[in-house]
Amino acid sequence: MSLSIGAWVRGLCLTLAPVLAVAQAAPQAPSSQPAGGPSKLWLVAGGAFATLRGDCQTCEEDYPYRHAAAVLGDIGYRVNPRMDVGAEVYWMPIDTAQGNIRTTHLDAVAQFRPWASHGFFLKGGAGMAFVRNWVDVLGSDSFNEKALSVIVGAGWVVRPTARLGLQVFGTQHALAMGDLQASEGQIQDVIGNRWSLGAAVVIR
Amino acid sequence: MRRVAVVMLWSLLWGVSLAAAQERQEAAASNANGSPTTLADPVAPVAAASAAQTPDQPSWIVERRACEGCPPRSVGRALFQTTVVNVMYGLANLVRGQVTARVTPKTWWDNMEQGWVWDLDDFTVNQVGHPYQGNNYFNTGRANGLSFYESAAVAAFGSATWEYFGETNHASLNDFINTTLGGIALGEMFHRSAWLLRDTRASGKGRLWREIGATVVDPITGANRFLRGDASRITDKPAEMVPSNLALAGALGVLWRGTQGNTFSATGQPFLEVDGIYGNPETGHSRTPYDAFAARLRFGGGSALSEARVRGRLLGQPLSENVEFSVVQSYDFQKNDAYATGSQSFDATFGFTHNLSSRSRMWVLGWGGLTVLGAIDSLPLGLTEIPEEEEEESGDAGQGVSEGPRFYDYGPGSDFGVTALFSRNNRPFAVFFYEGRHLYSLDGVRANHFLQRGRIDLILPLRGALGLGVTGEYFDRRTFYQDADRTRVNYHYPQVRTYFTWRVS
Numbered sequence: 001m002s003l004s005i006g007a008w009v010r011g012l013c014l015t016l017a018p019v020l021a022v023a024q025a026a027p028q029a030p031s032s033q034p035a036g037g038p039s040k041l042w043l044v045a046g047g048a049f050a051t052l053r054g055d056c057q058t059c060e061e062d063y064p065y066r067h068a069a070a071v072l073g074d075i076g077y078r079v080n081p082r083m084d085v086g087a088e089v090y091w092m093p094i095d096t097a098q099g100n101i102r103t104t105h106l107d108a109v110a111q112f113r114p115w116a117s118h119g120f121f122l123k124g125g126a127g128m129a130f131v132r133n134w135v136d137v138l139g140s141d142s143f144n145e146k147a148l149s150v151i152v153g154a155g156w157v158v159r160p161t162a163r164l165g166l167q168v169f170g171t172q173h174a175l176a177m178g179d180l181q182a183s184e185g186q187i188q189d190v191i192g193n194r195w196s197l198g199a200a201v202v203i204r
Numbered sequence: 205m206r207r208v209a210v211v212m213l214w215s216l217l218w219g220v221s222l223a224a225a226q227e228r229q230e231a232a233a234s235n236a237n238g239s240p241t242t243l244a245d246p247v248a249p250v251a252a253a254s255a256a257q258t259p260d261q262p263s264w265i266v267e268r269r270a271c272e273g274c275p276p277r278s279v280g281r282a283l284f285q286t287t288v289v290n291v292m293y294g295l296a297n298l299v300r301g302q303v304t305a306r307v308t309p310k311t312w313w314d315n316m317e318q319g320w321v322w323d324l325d326d327f328t329v330n331q332v333g334h335p336y337q338g339n340n341y342f343n344t345g346r347a348n349g350l351s352f353y354e355s356a357a358v359a360a361f362g363s364a365t366w367e368y369f370g371e372t373n374h375a376s377l378n379d380f381i382n383t384t385l386g387g388i389a390l391g392e393m394f395h396r397s398a399w400l401l402r403d404t405r406a407s408g409k410g411r412l413w414r415e416i417g418a419t420v421v422d423p424i425t426g427a428n429r430f431l432r433g434d435a436s437r438i439t440d441k442p443a444e445m446v447p448s449n450l451a452l453a454g455a456l457g458v459l460w461r462g463t464q465g466n467t468f469s470a471t472g473q474p475f476l477e478v479d480g481i482y483g484n485p486e487t488g489h490s491r492t493p494y495d496a497f498a499a500r501l502r503f504g505g506g507s508a509l510s511e512a513r514v515r516g517r518l519l520g521q522p523l524s525e526n527v528e529f530s531v532v533q534s535y536d537f538q539k540n541d542a543y544a545t546g547s548q549s550f551d552a553t554f555g556f557t558h559n560l561s562s563r564s565r566m567w568v569l570g571w572g573g574l575t576v577l578g579a580i581d582s583l584p585l586g587l588t589e590i591p592e593e594e595e596e597e598s599g600d601a602g603q604g605v606s607e608g609p610r611f612y613d614y615g616p617g618s619d620f621g622v623t624a625l626f627s628r629n630n631r632p633f634a635v636f637f638y639e640g641r642h643l644y645s646l647d648g649v650r651a652n653h654f655l656q657r658g659r660i661d662l663i664l665p666l667r668g669a670l671g672l673g674v675t676g677e678y679f680d681r682r683t684f685y686q687d688a689d690r691t692r693v694n695y696h697y698p699q700v701r702t703y704f705t706w707r708v709s
Contacts, residue, residue, distance in 0.1 A: 057321055083353060112357040114279040124360045126381070126576055148577070148616050148646055150320070150377060152364055174320040174377050178615075178646040189647055191377065193319025 038163050038204035042084040044074035046167075046200020050092055052103075054180065054192040068094045070196060074109065078204060081161060082113045088125065088151070090173070092194070098183050099134035103192075105149045105173060106130070119160050121167075123153040129175050135183050143181040147192075150174040157202060165202040170195070270349060273404050273439035275428065277349030285344040285424070286362040290370050293337060297371075304371040311372040320367075322647040323376035324610040331386075331537050331546035331579055332512065334379050338363055338387015339394055343424035346395045352388075352493040359387040378614050378647075381577045385548035389514045389535035392494040396482060398422035399445035405438060412436075444492060450709065451481040455673060457703020459505040461542055464695060475505030475701070483517075486557050486567055487528050490520035505701075506540025513537070518550075528555040532571070534619075542697045543679060544612060545655060547578035547641065549619055564628045572620040578643040580653050581612040585685055613648030617641060631671075631707060635661040652684040669708055675701040 050070045055063050069092075076086015090105040109125030129149040132142040155169030175192035264272045297305035323330070341362030345355025363383035367375035398418035403411060415435040419426025429435040458472035483496030490496065494516040502511035513536050520530040534549040551573030559565045583589070621639035625632050637659040645651050657680070663673040677699040685691040 053319065055318070055321070079353070110353075110357070112354065114283070114354070114357070122357050122361060124357070124384075150381065152360065152380075172319065176320075176322070176377060176646045178650065188650065189322070191319075191321060191647075195319075 038078065038161060040078050041204060042074065042076040042078050042086055043203040044072070044088075044167070044200045046073075046198055047071050048169075048171075048196035048198025050194050050196040050198075052092070052094055052192060052194045054175075054177075054190055056180075056187050056190050058189055059187065066094050066096065068092055070198070072198070072200065074111075074200075076109070082116050084111045085109070087127075090151075090196075099136040101134070102132045103175065103194075104130045105151070105175075107149050107151050109151060113157070113160060119157040119167075121155055121157055121160075123151065123155065123169065123171065125151045129173075129177075131175075131177060131180075133181055135181055137183045138181070145177055145180065147178070148174075148176040150176075153196075161204075163204055165204070166199065167202050168197075168199045170197050172196075268349070271440075271442050273434075273437075274442045275347055275349045275425075275434065276432070279348070279350065279354075282345045282348040282350055282355075282358050283361065285348070285428075286341050286358055287365065289337075289340045289344060289362060289424070290366050293366070294370050304373050307369065307372055312369050315368045315375050318374045320377040320380070321374045322378055322614060323373065325376075325379075327544050327546070327579065327581065327612055328509075328539060330378060330382055331539075332509065334363075334383040335386025335390050335535060337366070338383035338385075339391035340387070340424050341383075342387045342391030343395055343422055346391065347422075347425040347428040352392060355391070356384075356388045359391065360384045363387065378577060378579075381548060382546075385533070385576060386535050389516060389533055389548075392516060393482075393497055393499050393514045394422045395425060396445060396447070396494060396497075397480075397499075398425060399441060400447075400450070400482075402441065404441050407436070407438060444495070447483045447495070448488070449481070449484045451707065452709070453479045453705060453707040455479075455701075455703040455705045457673070457701055459699060459701045461506060461540065462698035463542070464697075473505050475502055475510065475703075477502040477505075477511070477703075485517055485520075485530070486555055487522060487526075488520050489522060490517060490530075493518045493533075496520070506542065509537075510540045511538050523554075526557045528557075529553070530555065532573075534573075543681065543695070544581040545579065545641075547575045547617075547619070547643075549573055549575040549578075551619065560626075564626065566624065566626050568622065568624045570620075570622045573618065575617040575619050575641060575643065577614060578617050578641065579612050579614050580643055580655065580681075582645070582649045582651065582653070582683065583611060584649050585687060585691055610648065613643070613645035613651065613653065615644045615646040615648075615653075617643040617653075630709065631663075631665060632661075633663050633665070635659075635663075637661075649683075650686040652686070654682045654684070656680040663705055669706050671705040671707065673701075673703050673705045675699075675703075677701070 048070045049067070051065050051067050053063055053065045070090060072088060072090040074086050074088045076084055078084050086109060088105070088107045088109045090107070091103070093100060093102045105127065106129070107125040107127035109123060111121050111123045113119065113121045127149050129147040131145040131147060133145065134140075134142045151171055151173050153169055153171030155167050157165050157167040159165040173194040173196070175194065177190045177192065178188070180187045180190040262272065264274075268277045269275065270277070294305050294307065338359050342355045342359040344362070345358035350358065363380050364375075366383070367380050398421040401414050401418040401421065403414050406414070412435075415426065415429065419430070426435075455477040457475060459475050460472050478501045480499045482499075485496040485498060488496070497514060497516035500511060500513040501509070503509055513534070515532050515534045518531045518533055520528060523529050530553045532551050532553055534547070534551060536549070537546045538544065551571040553569055553571040555567065555569045557565065557567050619639065619641040621637070623635065623637045626634040637657075639657045641655045643653040643655070645653065657678070659675060659677040661673060661675045663671045665671045678696065679699070680696040681694070683693045683695075685693070
């Protein structure tokens with residue numbers, strides 16, 4: 001499931017091209033700017049290129065950075081023109097030498113634009129992550145773990161007050177797992193960090 | 205990886221600088237503010253007034269204030285002052301000789317490459333020091349006209365930048381959570397408390413001393429007021445900083461704590477406990493965060509600061525004439541010679557008020573919610589007490605900073621509880637309190653911790669505001685280790701207090 005950077009960039013371009021086209025065409029489309037303005041709903045759907053590194057503070061081993069694609073979606077409420085709050089689902093599968101690890105983050109998030117007339121935003125949140133970890137040499141079943149998830153990030157949203165917009169973002173997830181099952185045994189005090197660069201469509 | 209991180213950092217810095225550079229234009233275009241503490245956008249009225257500005261309009265609108273006594277709004281100044289706060293803390297750490305303060309671009313890069321970790325610092329530093337530092341970040345927002353929620357974002361910004369760029373040790377996840385959430389709770393509590401001290405209609409020395417006193421409580425807002433000249437301007441207080449109700453109670457007495465064998469220590473420990481209730485948490489339709497909060501500080505009784513607790517209402521909704529639903533944010537810290545706990549939580553509460561007679565009433569409050577991050581002292585299996593720390597000749601990171609091992613656990617969890625308060629002539633004479641908390645340890649000893657705390661206060665009015673009180677308290681802790689034998693350990697600490705109490709409302 002892991003992708004090369006080149007493949008991922010190609011995929012992102014293919015995905016974003018129609019979205020960008022829609023976002024640029026939207027100002028001419030009367031339906032995108034109804035007289036009543038955007039609704040209270042806040043929807044985000046997009047993808048990201050992510051780099052993940054799991055680390056154990058008490059281990060000597062230097063763990064590798066792994067790269068993969070991820071998808072995310074938000075649903076929430078527009079508190080005011082500068083702030084949206086809601087729930088985010090972020091899903092990322094990744095292949096390792098030992099098997100496949102699929103991580104699903106479910107976070108409560110807030111996205112805040114300090115300057116009302118500009119698209120720059122800060123994002124933060126916390127919640128849970130669910131980790132399904134297949135260790136092929138130990139069997140076909142997955143080891144399931146729950147983890148504390150924390151997200152921080154920043155980005156830029158194009159057309160922040162319109163019904164349809166586009167955002168690009170950089171985020172960092174922390175994934176505090178406690179234990180992780182590996183082929184050589186259980187690793188304690190594991191904390192994963194995931195850096196993501198991505199883009200998403202925003203519907204209000 | 206390096207390329208990804210560079211792009212992320214560049215995007216962040218570019219975004220901030222671009223937005224900051226454009227802020228002046230935005231101000232002219234949409235002059236945002238309000239004293240925006242409500243969930244609804246408070247910007248519109250002031251923005252509209254500003255856009256339609258005429259020479260007859262009061263100067264405070266031109267100055268981008270939400271009201272005459274409110275601070276002028278500036279997001280850029282808030283973020284800049286947050287950075288100044290970080291620099292000040294960094295310099296203070298350098299002066300104190302902390303090796304973690306010797307930051308360089310290389311340490312910044314190392315921290316970004318590593319990402320979040322758990323840190324090993326002292327319990328009080330992590331559970332009190334960091335929230336206090338976060339309160340400074342939060343109040344750079346409040347002091348510059350930002351709303352509660354906007355200031356919360358500023359607290360997160362200050363905390364994250366401190367963790368990555370303010371210290372050489374890796375960015376700490378527990379510090380980030382404690383600094384941000386604790387900073388919000390302490391920050392708004394201190395901000396509102398400082399406004400209680402100010403008399404913005406007064407002048408002269410009396411006014412000056414009140415402003416100085418408020419600056420001690422909330423240094424960031426105070427310093428901004430002195431720098432801007434607001435400390436001597438004659439205005440009304442911002443309406444949202446005037447509570448609907450205020451009650452303060454102090455208790456001075458002696459505490460005896462029991463041990464595992466239920467034997468009470470022969471030596472009593474003196475303590476001073478201060479309880480404050482701001483606003484009316486029992487009732488009211490509220491969308492203004494912290495228009496009602498309760499705070500408790502206890503000094504002595506087993507530690508210099510043995511308890512700190514802030515519980516602030518984020519929203520309140522009456523469900524019927526005497527039933528109220530609220531969402532509250534809680535900050536908790538307890539540390540004494542027997543146990544130490546701390547947490548950041550969010551709870552849903554249901555309150556019920558009932559008049560028992562024409563002069564007596566009862567208020568019952570039940571709650572349940574999530575603990576985002578809790579801390580509890582713990583020992584690995586096989587240890588019965590914390591081993592004495594070996595003095596190292598080198599590698600000492602400085603005051604409050606430890607390189608381990610750490611004898612407390614971190615993890616998320618849940619909490620629930622109930623309290624019943626009986627009062628006569630608006631003076632409480634009996635309070636019953638029970639709280640349960642579950643923590644699932646993610647860092648430290650692998651275990652589930654279940655904490656219970658019960659407390660009964662009985663207060664006899666003596667004369668005027670004076671009273672005589674006695675408190676019985678029971679702290680019970682069960683630790684379920686996740687070892688092969690599923691070992692379970694119980695600890696319990698009974699506690700009795702007697703004290704004189706003094707109450708004003």
